[in-house]
Amino acid sequence: MKPTLILVGADKGGVGKTTVSRALLDYFARKNILTRAFDTENPRGSLHRFYPANTEIIDLGNVAHQMRVLDTMETSNVPVTIVDLKAGNLSYSLDLFERIGVLEAARNGMFTMGLFHVVGPSIASLDEIGEIAKYLSGIQYVVARNSINETNFFEWDEATYRKYFSQIAKTQEISVPKLNEMAYEQVDVAGVTFKDFIDNRAADGSQGKFSFVLRGYVRKWCSEIDAEFAHVKMLQDVLTGGRQQ
């Protein structure tokens, strides 16, 4: 099976990129698919806090770090690599990947490449789609509309919305459902994966003391995310390939 590289990004901060990265890592973990992740929020690394075992903090502008991500995809024996792009770095990263031949390699079928573009409700988010359209040939492009922060996407004018999407062929869309605020905060405070929170397991592996109610809300949210991810071809291809291995 070809390795899969998934970028998660947005040109705007606070739209839930890391939440989507976490949701993807959790999804694959629940499906018993090995993953590795790179957190480009250098030097802090918010994704790394939740997945310290399989997440590295990198600076994507550093050539040695680029090599750590790209040159090891075949040899790592991990089918899925997720790169959580720093806020505001989506266009920059795609441009960088175009210049160093990563996008070309993906177009030539050396690996599967996907982009989860996390968008907010503002017109600025739609502008981002226009800006990155030129890089998307040969990449599986998924627009993730994130409802986690109580945003209302119906504020988007449908005609404007279509105008932007018409620039990109084969766009897939998912909606990240809203997770109860208190449940979200508790997972955050605990610094554990959604899966561990549901299983009532603390960050050190011991039995957690998480609320049954909040665990239930997170479990329900994960099942809703699973339903959304079930529509994403790239993810389903990974699952199918994973089982065949």
Added chain:
Amino acid sequence: MATSPTVHIICSDQHRNGKTLLARLLVDFLMLDGRDPFCVDTDAPDGPLRTFFPGRTALADFAAITGQMKLFDTILAAPGRDYVVDLPARHTESFFHTARDLDFFAECKRTGFRVFVFYIVDNSFASLKAAYALQREKGIDLFIPVRNMLVRSHWPENEGALTIPFLAAPIASAISNRRFSLREFVNGDPQGLSPDMTPQLQSFLYEMLNGLNGLEPMRAPSPHRLQ
């Protein structure tokens, strides 16, 4: 009644049909039987059940997530005792919806609880329909339809149900005083109830406690104290 720790849920799709009276009777019945029930009154902010059992009742607003945590987490965090949950009509549907979402009844099983649902079937077809629908809910060990003779019920006569007998208004009023303990009354303390009302209340309680006792016939018959 159940010998293993049980979560008793008192509910109905309609309000003002005797839910809190039934919850109160149930708590007293369990205590008369030597059990140590804890109550969750979800009728915040009033908390009518808490009025009668202030020391053993948590008040939870089920409309808020903190209230849901107070209810579900309280029960699951301290298994091994009985719980009585008094649900006002406005929370009944959302309670069962949330319980389903959270898989609460399955968690109750894992924690060693049984789940009994007492549903007061009101005098309307909609109430009967809601009762039948709830009867099919997964994870409920015993569904107990309840007829309250004061408000009448659509529950069919030929189908078994727990019956709350008619209680005259002056007696209902007298026992609605938060200082009036049904348990103490059963134990022989009339608590100032007039002699003409005493036999009526005794008869009411005898029938009620007998009915509750009949839900699990192996238990000692507490109502005999009233004979």
